[in-house]
Amino acid sequence: MARESSSVQKDDTADEFLKEAFKIVMEEAVQKGTDRNRKVCEWMEPEELKKSLDLDLRSEGESQDVLLGYCKDIIRMSVHTGHPRFFNQLFSGLDRHALTGRIITEALNTSQYTYEVAPVFVLMEEEVLKTMRSFVGWKTGDGLFCPGGSISNMYAMNIARFKSFPNCKEKGLHALPRLVLFASQESHYSVKKGAAFLGIGMDNVILVETNDRADSVTWNPHKLLGAGLQCSAFLLKDTTQLLQRCHAANAAYLFQTDKFYNVNYDTGDKSIQCGRRVDCLKLWLMWKALGSQGLERRVDRVLEHTRYLAEQMRRREGFRLIMEPEFVNLCFWYVPPSLRNQETSPDFWTRLGKVAPVIKERMMKKGSMMVGYQHHGNRVNFFRQIVVNPQVTAEDLDFFLDEIERLGEDL
Amino acid sequence: MARESSSVQKDDTADEFLKEAFKIVMEEAVQKGTDRNRKVCEWMEPEELKKSLDLDLRSEGESQDVLLGYCKDIIRMSVHTGHPRFFNQLFSGLDRHALTGRIITEALNTSQYTYEVAPVFVLMEEEVLKTMRSFVGWKTGDGLFCPGGSISNMYAMNIARFKSFPNCKEKGLHALPRLVLFASQESHYSVKKGAAFLGIGMDNVILVETNDRADSVTWNPHKLLGAGLQCSAFLLKDTTQLLQRCHAANAAYLFQTDKFYNVNYDTGDKSIQCGRRVDCLKLWLMWKALGSQGLERRVDRVLEHTRYLAEQMRRREGFRLIMEPEFVNLCFWYVPPSLRNQETSPDFWTRLGKVAPVIKERMMKKGSMMVGYQHHGNRVNFFRQIVVNPQVTAEDLDFFLDEIERLGEDL
Numbered sequence: 001m002a003r004e005s006s007s008v009q010k011d012d013t014a015d016e017f018l019k020e021a022f023k024i025v026m027e028e029a030v031q032k033g034t035d036r037n038r039k040v041c042e043w044m045e046p047e048e049l050k051k052s053l054d055l056d057l058r059s060e061g062e063s064q065d066v067l068l069g070y071c072k073d074i075i076r077m078s079v080h081t082g083h084p085r086f087f088n089q090l091f092s093g094l095d096r097h098a099l100t101g102r103i104i105t106e107a108l109n110t111s112q113y114t115y116e117v118a119p120v121f122v123l124m125e126e127e128v129l130k131t132m133r134s135f136v137g138w139k140t141g142d143g144l145f146c147p148g149g150s151i152s153n154m155y156a157m158n159i160a161r162f163k164s165f166p167n168c169k170e171k172g173l174h175a176l177p178r179l180v181l182f183a184s185q186e187s188h189y190s191v192k193k194g195a196a197f198l199g200i201g202m203d204n205v206i207l208v209e210t211n212d213r214a215d216s217v218t219w220n221p222h223k224l225l226g227a228g229l230q231c232s233a234f235l236l237k238d239t240t241q242l243l244q245r246c247h248a249a250n251a252a253y254l255f256q257t258d259k260f261y262n263v264n265y266d267t268g269d270k271s272i273q274c275g276r277r278v279d280c281l282k283l284w285l286m287w288k289a290l291g292s293q294g295l296e297r298r299v300d301r302v303l304e305h306t307r308y309l310a311e312q313m314r315r316r317e318g319f320r321l322i323m324e325p326e327f328v329n330l331c332f333w334y335v336p337p338s339l340r341n342q343e344t345s346p347d348f349w350t351r352l353g354k355v356a357p358v359i360k361e362r363m364m365k366k367g368s369m370m371v372g373y374q375h376h377g378n379r380v381n382f383f384r385q386i387v388v389n390p391q392v393t394a395e396d397l398d399f400f401l402d403e404i405e406r407l408g409e410d411l
Numbered sequence: 412m413a414r415e416s417s418s419v420q421k422d423d424t425a426d427e428f429l430k431e432a433f434k435i436v437m438e439e440a441v442q443k444g445t446d447r448n449r450k451v452c453e454w455m456e457p458e459e460l461k462k463s464l465d466l467d468l469r470s471e472g473e474s475q476d477v478l479l480g481y482c483k484d485i486i487r488m489s490v491h492t493g494h495p496r497f498f499n500q501l502f503s504g505l506d507r508h509a510l511t512g513r514i515i516t517e518a519l520n521t522s523q524y525t526y527e528v529a530p531v532f533v534l535m536e537e538e539v540l541k542t543m544r545s546f547v548g549w550k551t552g553d554g555l556f557c558p559g560g561s562i563s564n565m566y567a568m569n570i571a572r573f574k575s576f577p578n579c580k581e582k583g584l585h586a587l588p589r590l591v592l593f594a595s596q597e598s599h600y601s602v603k604k605g606a607a608f609l610g611i612g613m614d615n616v617i618l619v620e621t622n623d624r625a626d627s628v629t630w631n632p633h634k635l636l637g638a639g640l641q642c643s644a645f646l647l648k649d650t651t652q653l654l655q656r657c658h659a660a661n662a663a664y665l666f667q668t669d670k671f672y673n674v675n676y677d678t679g680d681k682s683i684q685c686g687r688r689v690d691c692l693k694l695w696l697m698w699k700a701l702g703s704q705g706l707e708r709r710v711d712r713v714l715e716h717t718r719y720l721a722e723q724m725r726r727r728e729g730f731r732l733i734m735e736p737e738f739v740n741l742c743f744w745y746v747p748p749s750l751r752n753q754e755t756s757p758d759f760w761t762r763l764g765k766v767a768p769v770i771k772e773r774m775m776k777k778g779s780m781m782v783g784y785q786h787h788g789n790r791v792n793f794f795r796q797i798v799v800n801p802q803v804t805a806e807d808l809d810f811f812l813d814e815i816e817r818l819g820e821d822l
């Protein structure tokens with residue numbers, strides 16, 4: 001049999017490639033990608049972008065140089081979510097310690113299911129979850145990192161169902177009375193997606209005004225804390241092994257009961273997944289770097305920024321807050337000069353609703369910044385500014401306001 | 412307001428940290444972690460490991476030096492799944508191109524939901540899925556990268572349910588007749604987990620002998636192809652937008668219909684997630700590097716290795732194949748000297764069932780290699796050897812056999 005083959009990478013060449021690629025990542029993504037003198041994004045229409053990228057997967061492999069060129073192009077054509085003028089999502093910024101944790105995670109490439117293959121990360125996940133629960137105010141409890149907040153919310157729904165109707169696991173909903181699910185009027189759409197996925201049905205989600213008696217919490221450090229996608233903890237108060245009982249399937253090939261160590265450390269059967277990424281390290285390392293105090297200061301800082309921005313908006317003609325800032329969300333209309341003092345005109349709202357999409361298009365084509373917009377209930381399109389990046393300065397926020405004015409002055 | 416604060420990272424220091432940490436990753440995880448002269452794992456009991464790691468999250472942050480020390484320790488204490496003697500899971504190996512793709516993914520930190528924030532990756536995902544479908548034999552179809560094969564399987568189940576009963580999405584299972592689900596007798600346990608999660612109920616999973624009329628496929632390149640966790644494609648033949656129709660919730664803040672580009676490129680509403688990791692780049696870059704031919708050679712190579720190993724086992728006393736190799740799975744008992752030719756003795760099987768756990772304990776404490784074991788049906792514990800790492804050589808397999816003999820000779 002062949003002892004060597006061309007499909008085996010020569011380690012040295014491959015390692016050189018990796019080092020060269022890392023240099024590109026440092027320059028293009030980490031440094032240029034967060035540089036306010038550079039663009040946030042390089043807009044291209046899908047068809048045009050397709051042509052400029054050689055995406056086609058072929059029979060033959062490419063040379064290392066060509067591959068490094070792809071890496072550069074991919075980074076350049078991508079949106080720089082770590083840029084201080086990216087206000088488009090609930091995540092932004094590029095924490096270097098978290099990124100280090102993510103790179104180590106990728107290099108170690110293990111699954112969180114058993115102590116056998118993830119000794120450090122089983123213990124680390126336990127510690128991080130315990131600390132997170134203590135911030136929620138719980139001394140005991142359980143939890144798990146999940147692939148995103150939506151799926152964490154589905155865990156919560158499944159656990160709640162199991163707690164009331166344990167036989168749902170074996171018998172299914174068919175054996176139960178019709179279930180309904182109460183959620184806050186302002187709950188995230190993942191609750192409805194979850195109701196559909198879990199077989200409960202979207203019509204059986206009853207929206208109510210408040211809903212604050214939580215005995216579980218979904219906490220997404222990939223958002224405000226900037227740990228990086230994905231980092232979502234599902235935390236629960238329960239101490240009766242609900243998670244394990246609700247999800248366990250006792251796979252014989254993973255969760256052997258005759259292992260030589262304490263198999264309570266094999267936590268994978270709490271999950272609906274089999275292989276499960278290590279999502280705790282990036283948060284852990286960032287937390288170690290900043291301490292809880294440092295994280296707290298970051299949150300204080302972005303809240304201060306949100307207040308600053310609201311205050312500046314009140315001073316500028318044309319900006320109209322929809323409501324006081326909600327946490328780090330600032331929702332506002334920009335009323336361009338031609339629409340000012342026209343509120344009684346019959347098509348005012350229709351015309352105002354067209355402003356945000358045009359300004360958004362212009363900022364993206366220019367690459368100067370990114371911010372989201374949406375309509376909500378009977379409110380026409382408004383901007384939703386979110387400050388989460390700790391690198392954002394007051395100057396960035398002044399720029400934000402000036403830029404909206406510049407992009408909208410002729411509308 | 413404060414224009415600077417201690418919670419803002421000084422970019423230069425932070426970048427220096429990142430570079431230093433990357434050097435550690437290269438040395439400790441990439442080079443030493445795949446070096447056959449070094450251990451696969453550094454076994455420690457959970458309590459002992461807890462003491463040796465300073466996992467506690469405190470108020471104050473730590474210095475850069477302390478943090479770099481953590482990085483080193485974490486890597487050293489972790490299992491080296493890229494090591495050529497790690498045969499423990501369906502994943503192993505450390506492809507440098509895939510790792511590069513993963514690092515770029517982490518540095519860009521975007522979500523796959525809209526073209527707006529993931530222009531390159533929306534197009535890339537489409538291209539990769541199209542190519543994967545063509546290998547399955549479908550000229551058209553749909554698909555999505557999901558957080559792991561288990562969740563991909565749940566997608567398949569939910570889509571199948573929706574296809575037959577579209578009103579399940581709104582009305583839930585309560586409005587439907589009792590549903591049952593047919594799956595192969597040898598199907599993965601995620602089918603049962605999924606049936607529980609989706610409200611169908613585990614008892615309503617009917618196991619049948621074969622089940623090969625697939626109109627959807629879960630393909631996990633994080634396993635045999637070594638793309639890295641997580642990389643799981645859910646592929647379907649459907650051309651009627653089933654995925655979109657089944658999962659869409661039309662969130663106004665993400666999927667605005669009045670965007671300035673073709674919103675068919677906003678594919679996020681096909682998913683049950685909201686934020687969704689970019690899982691296509693690592694596979695794409697590795698595929699570009701090797702070409703389909705290179706990937707094919709890798710698969711051929713590991714199949715050849717599996718055959719080689721089976722052949723060697725037949726030649727050695729003490730090794731007993733449970734069946735012919737199934738793809739890259741090789742299931743076998745090791746019968747230690749004291750148990751040979753004892754098959755008629757009443758406690759033979761009980762004693763044989765205790766062999767694998769002891770050998771496993773010994774190899775892990777020694778750190779020489781890792782391989783899984785399990786029982787199945789009425790078969791007592793056997794080893795399940797899996798060759799997926801393209802770096803594995805025939806010498807590694809000879810070592811594997813010798814080592815089992817060494818570790819089991821006194822049993």
Ligand SMILES: Cc1ncc(COP(=O)(O)O)c(C=O)c1O
Pocket residue numbers: 090147148149150151153187188190220232684685686687
């Ligand atoms: C309140 C709330 N819940 C849940 C989610 C979903 O989180 P993910 O995007 O991680 O699925 C979001 C996302 O923005 C959210 O804002």
Ligand SMILES: Cc1ncc(COP(=O)(O)O)c(C=O)c1O
Pocket residue numbers: 273274275276501558559560561562564598599601631643
């Ligand atoms: C046949 C099969 N299906 C599904 C899965 C689950 O995949 P994942 O671990 O990505 O959830 C596995 C995992 O080993 C598997 O072998």
